[in-house]
Amino acid sequence: MTSSSTTTISLEETLKSILPEGKLDGKLPPVHLWNPEHSADIGMEIRADGAWWHDGSRINRERLVKLFSRILRKDEDGQTWLVTPYEKVIVKVEDAPFLAVRVDRVGEPGRDQTLAFLTNLDDITLAGPEAPVRVETDPDTGEPSPYVLVRGRLEAKLTRAAFYELVEMAEPSPEDPDILGVWSQGRFFPIGPAA
Structure with a gap:
């Protein structure tokens, strides 16, 4: 540098x-x-x-x-x-450059819904194929760290409140009922185990 x-x-x-x-x-x-x-x-x-x-x-x-x-x-x-x-x-x-402080559902719940995330800096990102949601789990503590892509390679980490909102929208995976996740723009994003 x-x-x-x-x-x-x-x-x-x-x-x-x-x-x-x-x-x-x-x-x-x-x-x-x-x-x-x-x-x-x-x-x-x-x-x-x-x-x-x-x-x-x-x-x-x-x-x-x-x-x-x-x-x-x-x-x-x-x-x-x-x-x-x-x-x-x-x-x-230190972690992610943005925080996702809110998530809203647009459309009917399920496959046809779109999830809109609002960041702490007023960016809005619509989860989908171009803006995936991902959850990393700490192998020692089991603590989830959820993220959504905002733009480029820049992600927002979901606040605890936003993650709880996301969990409320979760449903079983169409491929594995033991995995919960959310739909947005026709894409299913796993967020954690059902149990």
């Missing part, structure tokens, strides 16, 4: 890249197309509770966090970055 003392992320240039029209609700910038030469480590991190930190201090300005989340990218090697056309900054992610 390299950093140049003469190249730093300019707030003005960054804001123009992130918000060409100056509005948070516009299209996301094409971070997947940006491959800047310069990179830096400035102590950015996203902790397991969804809090963003910079150089040991929590970033409490929600609008700034939402701005940064728009230029977040996770590469194939697992590294997560804040990316602009000019420079990229590594972000250490």
Whole structure:
């Protein structure tokens, strides 16, 4: 990783890249197309509770966090970055960069339903073939860790409340009645054992 003392992320240039029209609700910038030469480590991190930190201090300005989340990218090697056309900054992610704080069902329960997840940063993702739900289980404690893909390779970890909502919607797998899961956009996602 390299950093140049003469190249730093300019707030003005960054804001123009992130918000060409100056509005948070516009299209996301094409971070997947940006491959800047310069990179830096400035102590950015996203902790397991969804809090963003910079150089040991929590970033409490929600609008700034939402701005940064728009230029977040996770590469194939697992590294997560804040990316602009000019420079990229590594972000250490303790668990997942987003939290899914709510899940809503659209449509009739079962195969035809769509599950919509709302993140802590107001992203909405519709679970389905392009945005799978997955659950990892800790082999020692048996504790489930549920996730849904938000965009690119960036996932949201479901909060306990959102996971309980998901469990309420669960039904037996069509292939194995001992496995519970949920349907969304015609895809069945296992979430755990029935017992």
